[in-house]
Amino acid sequence: MIRTFDDAMRFLASFTDWEQLLHRAPARTTFDLGRLHRLLASLGDPHLGRPTLHVTGTKGKSSLTAMADAILRAHGMSTFRFLSPHVLTVRERLSIDGQPVTEAAFAGLVEQLRPQIERLRQRAPEDVPSFFEMMTVMGFLLATRNGVDALTLEVGLGGRLDATNVVDPTVCVVTGIALDHTRILGDTLEKIAFEKVGILKPGRPVVTGLRDDHPGWPVLRARADELGCRVIAPGDGWSLESCEEALTDDGGPLIRVSGTAGGRRLDRVPMHAGPPHQAENALMAVTACEVLLEAAGVSVDDGCIADALAGLRMPGRSxxxxxxxxxxxxxxxxxxxxxxxxxxxxxxxxxxxxxxxxxxxxxxxxxxxxxxxxxxxxxxxxxxxxxxxxxxxxxxxxxxxxxxxxxxxxxxxxxxxxxxxxxxxxxxxxxxxxxxxxxxxxxxxxxxx
CATH class of the missing domain: 3.90.190.20 (Mur ligase, C-terminal domain)
Incomplete structure (x- = not known):
């Protein structure tokens, strides 16, 4: 029986952790989401039924997911946020209302899953999840247990075959696409784009940082057209006007963001961030949140957006x-x-x-x-x-x-x-x-x- 956080971590250590073994991970074609769908179905499909914002991209996806979560919370929504990898503790991956899950709750989630996993090990070992899949399922159970209003989810790797890609999102985000993890995702921007745009779902809007001169753009555009997804792109739904670089009172990095995002305008909103690309991430986060909030029947407030972005701190990032x-x-x-x-x-x-x-x-x-x-x-x-x-x-x-x-x-x-x-x-x-x-x-x- 799992009684403590340490018990939970020992149990989780028995699962294959491809994050640690990425240099030996099989090609993405050997993965599929079938076993995860079966496990979730046996638990009552806790991943469905709530407004969901799903984020992928080569870089910036953790920051954007955190920004979106903060914006939704500033509008009075209770949230579940899923990030990976973690910086200080594995509990960061599963957050309720911006706070990592407690050790006791973490252990409780593992204990809730343990009997089901032990049955799988005996009867259907091919359906035993990986470490990342376990964390994903635990996150959905945590969101259900807390009755949150919305989910913000970061893809672990790629998108098409990622464990998070079992959700029915309200809106998707593809931040950008560059060459990374090429052995698994492909050795061209077009191949990587194919994996990333695998998170798009029929009729759901997609916010992106890709421009029409990027090699991945035709891949995203074709998939969006096939599924009937509205594409919200730079210059066509959101636009960065300026990113002023400054310093905080204690000498740290600060940017001031001006631009438009959906129907909103940001005017020199301060953010504790370093690289200017975080300004684009902020505008994409605002745009995606506007879609989700309107779908949830929540009025969008410019002051709430500015307060959320100005108050956000992201450990390990600038x-x-x-x-x-x-x-x-x-x-x-x-x-x-x-x-x-x-x-x-x-x-x-x-x-x-x-x-x-x-x-x-x-x-x-x-x-x-x-x-x-x-x-x-x-x-x-x-x-x-x-x-x-x-x-x-x-x-x-x-x-x-x-x-x-x-x-x-x-x-x-x-x-x-x-x-x-x-x-x-x-x-x-x-x-x-x-x-x-x-x-x-x-x-x-x-x-x-």
């Missing part, structure tokens, strides 16, 4: 920690997102030396992902991530040394690596930048606690 030295923690792990994090870091550093702490998974090319930072940092310290997918600290350092004459320090232990980079920053009056993975962001934030 996460600013003032002090001596100040630290900017970002889970950026693609070439584009790391380059953006570097720009934000240079802005907040304001001429002070930057000291880099980084870690990557093995599927990343270190020089490609981190190359944009090599000319702008004073020191580099590498470390190992807490996942079997991690590239070793020494291997990462070796890959970077050729492009960084001052030399690279490798420390496999995250706490030791953090100590090195903090000392470097203190000695030079500099700023620490942490990038490469949400695994690293979480480890650093835990250590600093």
């Amino acid at each position: 996460h600013w920690i003032p002090g001596t030295p100040p630290i900017l923690v970002d889970g950026a792990h693609t070439t584009e997102s790391v380059a953006e994090a570097g720009k934000v870091a240079r802005r907040v550093a304001a001429g002070r030396p930057l000291h880099l702490l980084c870690g990557l998974t093995r599927d990343r090319d270190p020089r490609a992902v981190l190359g944009s930072l090599l000319d702008s940092v004073a020191s580099i310290t590498t470390t190992r991530l807490s996942t079997p997918r991690s590239l070793g600290a020494d291997a990462l350092a070796a890959a970077l040394r050729a492009g960084f004459p001052p030399g690279v320090t490798a420390r496999s232990d995250v706490d030791e690596a953090l100590g090195v980079v903090l000392e470097n920053a203190i000695e030079t009056g500099g700023v620490v930048l942490v990038v490469g993975s949400l695994y690293l962001a979480g480890a650093v934030l835990k250590s600093l606690q």
